[in-house]
Amino acid sequence: MKKIFIVGAVAMVFTACRPSIHVNQNPSAGLADFSNYLAIGNSLTAGYTDGSLTVSGQLHSYPAMLFGQFAVIPAPKGAVGPFIQPLVSGDWGYPGPKYILGMTYNPCIPSDSSLAPIVNTGTSDSINGDYLYASGINNNQINNVGVPGIRAVDYKVAGYAIFAKLNKAPYAFRFYNNVNGSPNDELVHVVGNLHPTFFTMWLGANDVLGYALAGGQGNGNGTATPIVPPYLYNGSDISPLIAFDSCYDLALNTAISTGASGALINIPDITSIPFFTTVPAKGLTLSRQGQADTLNAIYAGYGYKGINFTVGANYFIIQDNAGNTRQAVPGELILMTVPDTSITCHGWGSANAAGVPTPIPNTYVLTTDEIQYIKTATTNFNAFIQYEANIHHLAYVDMNSYFKTLASGITFDGINYSPAFVTGGAFSLDGIHPTQRGYALIANQIISTINAFYKSNVPSIDVNQYKGVVFP
Amino acid sequence: MKKQVLAAAFLLSAVTTFGAGYQLNLQGIRQLAMGGTGVAWPWDASTIFYNPGGLGRMKTIQIYASGLTISPTTAFGNTLANSSAVTQRQTFAPFNFYIGGPIQQDSKFALGLGIYTVAGIGLKWDDQWIGRYIIQSINLNAVCFQPTVAYRVSELISVGAGFVYATGSMDIRQALPVHGQYGPGGSTDDDGTLHLHGSASGLGFNAGVQLKPSDNLQFGFTYRSQINMGVSNGSATFVVPQSLATSFPNTNFDTQLPLPQVATAGVAYRTMEDRLTLQFDLNYTGWNSYDSLRINFSQHTSSLQDMHAPRHYRNTLTPRAGANYKLGKVVSLMAGAAYEPTPVPNGFVSPDLPDADRLVGSVGVSIKPFPRFTILTACEGITTVTRNASYDFGGFSGTYKTEAITLGLGLYYNF
Numbered sequence: 090m091k092k093i094f095i096v097g098a099v100a101m102v103f104t105a106c107r108p109s110i111h112v113n114q115n116p117s118a119g120l121a122d123f124s125n126y127l128a129i130g131n132s133l134t135a136g137y138t139d140g141s142l143t144v145s146g147q148l149h150s151y152p153a154m155l156f157g158q159f160a161v162i163p164a165p166k167g168a169v170g171p172f173i174q175p176l177v178s179g180d181w182g183y184p185g186p187k188y189i190l191g192m193t194y195n196p197c198i199p200s201d202s203s204l205a206p207i208v209n210t211g212t213s214d215s216i217n218g219d220y221l222y223a224s225g226i227n228n229n230q231i232n233n234v235g236v237p238g239i240r241a242v243d244y245k246v247a248g249y250a251i252f253a254k255l256n257k258a259p260y261a262f263r264f265y266n267n268v269n270g271s272p273n274d275e276l277v278h279v280v281g282n283l284h285p286t287f288f289t290m291w292l293g294a295n296d297v298l299g300y301a302l303a304g305g306q307g308n309g310n311g312t313a314t315p316i317v318p319p320y321l322y323n324g325s326d327i328s329p330l331i332a333f334d335s336c337y338d339l340a341l342n343t344a345i346s347t348g349a350s351g352a353l354i355n356i357p358d359i360t361s362i363p364f365f366t367t368v369p370a371k372g373l374t375l376s377r378q379g380q381a382d383t384l385n386a387i388y389a390g391y392g393y394k395g396i397n398f399t400v401g402a403n404y405f406i407i408q409d410n411a412g413n414t415r416q417a418v419p420g421e422l423i424l425m426t427v428p429d430t431s432i433t434c435h436g437w438g439s440a441n442a443a444g445v446p447t448p449i450p451n452t453y454v455l456t457t458d459e460i461q462y463i464k465t466a467t468t469n470f471n472a473f474i475q476y477e478a479n480i481h482h483l484a485y486v487d488m489n490s491y492f493k494t495l496a497s498g499i500t501f502d503g504i505n506y507s508p509a510f511v512t513g514g515a516f517s518l519d520g521i522h523p524t525q526r527g528y529a530l531i532a533n534q535i536i537s538t539i540n541a542f543y544k545s546n547v548p549s550i551d552v553n554q555y556k557g558v559v560f561p
Numbered sequence: 562m563k564k565q566v567l568a569a570a571f572l573l574s575a576v577t578t579f580g581a582g583y584q585l586n587l588q589g590i591r592q593l594a595m596g597g598t599g600v601a602w603p604w605d606a607s608t609i610f611y612n613p614g615g616l617g618r619m620k621t622i623q624i625y626a627s628g629l630t631i632s633p634t635t636a637f638g639n640t641l642a643n644s645s646a647v648t649q650r651q652t653f654a655p656f657n658f659y660i661g662g663p664i665q666q667d668s669k670f671a672l673g674l675g676i677y678t679v680a681g682i683g684l685k686w687d688d689q690w691i692g693r694y695i696i697q698s699i700n701l702n703a704v705c706f707q708p709t710v711a712y713r714v715s716e717l718i719s720v721g722a723g724f725v726y727a728t729g730s731m732d733i734r735q736a737l738p739v740h741g742q743y744g745p746g747g748s749t750d751d752d753g754t755l756h757l758h759g760s761a762s763g764l765g766f767n768a769g770v771q772l773k774p775s776d777n778l779q780f781g782f783t784y785r786s787q788i789n790m791g792v793s794n795g796s797a798t799f800v801v802p803q804s805l806a807t808s809f810p811n812t813n814f815d816t817q818l819p820l821p822q823v824a825t826a827g828v829a830y831r832t833m834e835d836r837l838t839l840q841f842d843l844n845y846t847g848w849n850s851y852d853s854l855r856i857n858f859s860q861h862t863s864s865l866q867d868m869h870a871p872r873h874y875r876n877t878l879t880p881r882a883g884a885n886y887k888l889g890k891v892v893s894l895m896a897g898a899a900y901e902p903t904p905v906p907n908g909f910v911s912p913d914l915p916d917a918d919r920l921v922g923s924v925g926v927s928i929k930p931f932p933r934f935t936i937l938t939a940c941e942g943i944t945t946v947t948r949n950a951s952y953d954f955g956g957f958s959g960t961y962k963t964e965a966i967t968l969g970l971g972l973y974y975n976f
């Protein structure tokens with residue numbers, strides 16, 4: 090009997106010895122009202138990743154993550170579901186297939202194989218017709234108006250959806266009740282019908298990105314003229330500041346027209362993302378003096394001045410927009426889209442097997458001037474976004490600074506993140522859009538800014554519950 | 562698209578120590594019940610551990626054995642992310658064995674052997690918990706063999722010293738942030754994993770002086786040297802997606818897991834017609850001898866490099882107090898308490914060793930049913946303060962609390 094008592098007492102001692110940490114911090118909305126949350130933006134907001142739009146990407150978009158955290162806050166100020174996004178049909182990618190990692194083989198050096206992003210052969214996803222997934226259901230409610238490819242200036246373009254579809258970005262269609270019934274409708278009208286209580290707006294990256302992706306082939310100095318006035322610009326131009334300001338202002342005023350509060354997210358420095366930093370400008374490695382002598386002789390023979398190859402790492406030979414063939418200088422960027430085999434098999438950046446100079450074409454190069462245009466435009470756009478946040482009393486999320494932090498490398502919950510392509514963990518296989526974990530880091534930045542500005546207590550996100558790059 | 566040589570960098574941060582959380586102060590049952598005190602008063606043959614000098618005071622040869630169970634649990638919470646976790650319940654069973662005494666009746670020389678557990682616990686978090694890329698589970702144990710010699714210089718002074726051979730093992734599991742398209746285990750939800758397993762051994766010594774100015778007032782001073790537990794040819798086993806198999810080859814590793822040096826001073830005072838003995842010990846533990854730790858792999862790739870984690874530990878001063886009260890010829894009661902400050906400063910508090918200041922309380926009973934035979938029992942409760950701390954190397958922070966219950970049973974027999 091006594092023994093049983095002792096065993097019982099011991100069991101009680103063990104049961105009592107179970108520590109716990111109370112983490113309930115009373116999530117609250119503070120001065121904000123998250124009950125009807127709307128996300129406005131481009132591909133980053135849509136959940137685009139690995140070079141395409143997939144249903145997984147959409148379900149793990151940063152707006153979906155934010156909604157999940159806003160929904161933890163109790164009614165009446167917490168978010169109420171469902172969170173409606175115009176989902177595509179699957180995980181292949183829409184309209185084209187996404188990238189996956191796969192083995193690739195160098196045709197010049199058959200033994201040289203490596204893992205690299207490849208287009209996932211197979212099928213592509215569809216949307217339900219060309220039109221709004223949510224059309225006619227959920228009372229036309231839509232919570233994520235993230236349109237891949239859209240610029241701030243496109244918000245005032247009549248018939249933008251039709252124009253974009255012709256340019257292989259058939260995303261905007263989905264947000265109209267009947268695009269054929271109102272072919273000249275502007276996207277800003279779609280936003281005007283949604284009446285959010287809280288919104289986030291991350292627009293403007295594409296106003297500089299199109300220029301950069303085209304290797305600086307368009308107009309970068311802010312004097313571009315519309316191809317269809319007043320606001321439809323060529324995709325490879327940087328949007329002029331005046332057009333940017335007035336269209337951004339209009340989109341913003343539409344979003345807040347029914348009294349919504351929200352957060353404006355500024356534009357990161359796109360020249361620090363892997364798409365522009367993965368292929369090094371100083372990437373021509375010569376191991377023998379003979380190689381350097383041969384190249385020097387070739388370039389001298391063609392009459393180029395000031396080009397000198399040495400043993401070791403050399404800057405690639407590039408063609409700049411003025412038509413000059415010259416060596417790249419420090420700070421200049423080679424685009425990730427430059428075909429690998431062109432460099433390894435056809436001597437791009439040095440000379441080909443026939444002894445002819447083969448500079449990297451200017452469509453794959455951002456020169457010092459072009460980079461400066463991008464940085465200047467980004468700075469000016471961000472100054473305007475901050476000005477708008479100030480005058481409308483909205484939170485201003487300095488994503489530009491956060492990307493700078495990321496560029497120098499951060500460690501979060503046991504994972505090192507950097508802008509290194511694939512291995513950095515934050516950017517997906519297209520080198521431009523984040524991974525799910527990258528989006529979660531971004532969402533946490535937005536949350537901390539919102540909490541500070543609206544005195545709210547929105548819990549941050551467990552980044553590790555999401556995926557990084559997936560390996561075969 | 563530019564081809565890549567893919568090097569999935571990861572953080573091998575579960576580079577660990579036999580830190581305060583893994584050090585057990587369970588080498589004697591009566592001493593355990595008295596808050597871990599015992600350097601001044603040679604109660605029984607476990608003085609081989611507590612103060613080798615005390616062995617010179619023993620009147621006869623004694624054989625001593627004890628077994629314990631310890632069940633530690635650590636809770637974690639991240640208030641920012643509203644998430645929490647608790648380690649799985651595990652029970653560990655350290656043991657001790659001593660034999661020793663004068664080489665012959667009334668000799669001033671004494672010999673002894675101690676076999677005792679100095680570390681023997683672990684933590685096991687849920688495999689999917691938020692800190693899995695730092696640690697999923699860890700298990701460290703170390704048993705010491707200590708042949709000891711003591712010499713009673715005079716009635717006042719007795720000295721002793723022992724050579725210490727420590728042997729043990731380490732076992733660490735952590736997740737790697739590489740998801741498989743087809744999954745290492747066939748599922749896309751699986752992370753990669755790393756399992757480090759190895760045997761460790763090291764050498765040191767334990768020396769002490771026991772002073773007995775009177776029957777009722779005694780002092781003890783001891784020094785236990787640092788023991789560098791070297792792990793050589795441990796096995797590092799990776800489970801990663803097939804395309805990364807060459808980046809993370811299964812290989813061997815070497816590392817060092819140091820047990821810190823400890824200097825102890827103590828006093829014991831007997832009063833109330835010899836019924837009540839009070840003890841007070843002070844441990845000075847030299848944690849700062851390892852500012853950083855390394856794991857060296859025998860094979861390297863662009864993804865797999867030697868790992869290095871900083872650990873700026875502080876030396877600590879631990880006060881302990883205990884009492885033994887003789888109810889009669891047969892039964893004694895013991896009680897004690899200690900305050901163990903953590904050696905781990907903020908910024909270095911890793912979930913593989915979520916150390917914090919610890920409060921220790923203990924009680925025990927000894928029963929002497931026959932003149933030469935004694936049974937000892939003890940129960941110790943440990944709780945840490947709730948600590949909000951970060952592990953900057955791993956970009957990880959949260960609030961921790963650890964609790965542990967220890968139960969011990971010991972027997973000794975005097976020949």
